[in-house]
Amino acid sequence: MADAFSLEGLVKRFGDVLAVEDVSMRVAPGEVVALLGPNGAGKSTTIDMLLGLSRPDDGRVRVAGLSAAEAMDRGMVGAMAQNGTLLRDATVAELVGLFASLHRNPLPVREVLKRAGVTEYANRRCGKLSGGEQQRVRFALALVGDPDLLVLDEPTAAMDVDGRRRFWASMREYTETGRTVLFATHYLAEAEDYADRVVLMRHGRVVADGPVGEVRAAVAGRVLRAVVPDATQTALAALPGVSRAVLRAGHAELTCADSDAAIRGLLREFPLAANIEITAVGLEEAFIALTTDAPEGQNTAEAEGALR
Numbered sequence: 001m002a003d004a005f006s007l008e009g010l011v012k013r014f015g016d017v018l019a020v021e022d023v024s025m026r027v028a029p030g031e032v033v034a035l036l037g038p039n040g041a042g043k044s045t046t047i048d049m050l051l052g053l054s055r056p057d058d059g060r061v062r063v064a065g066l067s068a069a070e071a072m073d074r075g076m077v078g079a080m081a082q083n084g085t086l087l088r089d090a091t092v093a094e095l096v097g098l099f100a101s102l103h104r105n106p107l108p109v110r111e112v113l114k115r116a117g118v119t120e121y122a123n124r125r126c127g128k129l130s131g132g133e134q135q136r137v138r139f140a141l142a143l144v145g146d147p148d149l150l151v152l153d154e155p156t157a158a159m160d161v162d163g164r165r166r167f168w169a170s171m172r173e174y175t176e177t178g179r180t181v182l183f184a185t186h187y188l189a190e191a192e193d194y195a196d197r198v199v200l201m202r203h204g205r206v207v208a209d210g211p212v213g214e215v216r217a218a219v220a221g222r223v224l225r226a227v228v229p230d231a232t233q234t235a236l237a238a239l240p241g242v243s244r245a246v247l248r249a250g251h252a253e254l255t256c257a258d259s260d261a262a263i264r265g266l267l268r269e270f271p272l273a274a275n276i277e278i279t280a281v282g283l284e285e286a287f288i289a290l291t292t293d294a295p296e297g298q299n300t301a302e303a304e305g306a307l308r
Ligand SMILES: Nc1ncnc2c1ncn2[C@@H]1O[C@H](COP(=O)(O)OP(=O)(O)OP(=O)(O)O)[C@@H](O)[C@H]1O
Pocket: 014, 017, 018, 019, 037, 038, 039, 040, 041, 042, 043, 044, 045, 046
């Protein structure tokens, strides 16, 4: 089956800043992909290139076999920017109607309002809406052309807990129809709950790409904690199966790719290790392990290698 979209070796520089460096991914139709990463990781820059809003310095974007610009022209892509301005004096229904008139095959306005969950304030002026409500209107505008691919840059940034829940309920309905979605987010729980696949970015590069469960397992799978007298952080990091080690006042925290190998190695090298405890790693810890620069003695590069 043809890719819903593909990014091949994308590079983007802004002066001296290498914002995106060799980013590649292939996304199949129907996949819901979360693009995760800390501030400045290159998520928005990648999205802008996917949408044809900026040109890569190197590499190629294809959307259903077309260039980004062609796909946008044909209304195949719906986009929701972080903070595009809405016409303040237009009502929500008027604005959606205006956008519908720009598309060749728009969905009926009433249908769009319903799908985006904005029917209750359809007759309110956009300038009178809260930040979260405005985000939902932007979502409606992204849906109006009935696109095959939805690209959302931090869609829930301004929403409260209830707004977020309602937004994702609308999204679920949309993705159940087999549409492809790429969304950037800072919320790990959103990636965990709503994406089939997670792409983690750091410093302009993809550092992990896979199903949520696989990413979590590949980063470590487990954290082993123990009191280890006479150990050094470097010696702990060198144990088999350990991808990251932190030692504070004799308390070791070992992030493990293989916790069985790690515990055997630990007891062999440090027979006095005590109070040993092993727990599963959440996506949050996996995310932090992969997207923060490791302090001395930690071995994040190894964990990254395991994922590529
Ligand atoms: N127009 C620009 N001019 C100069 N530098 C830019 C420009 N756009 C982005 N950058 C830089 O490129 C890097 C990547 O930024 P980008 O906005 O893509 O990151 P991001 O992952 O989307 O971050 P955030 O989560 O904060 O939105 C950052 O160092 C940023 O400062």
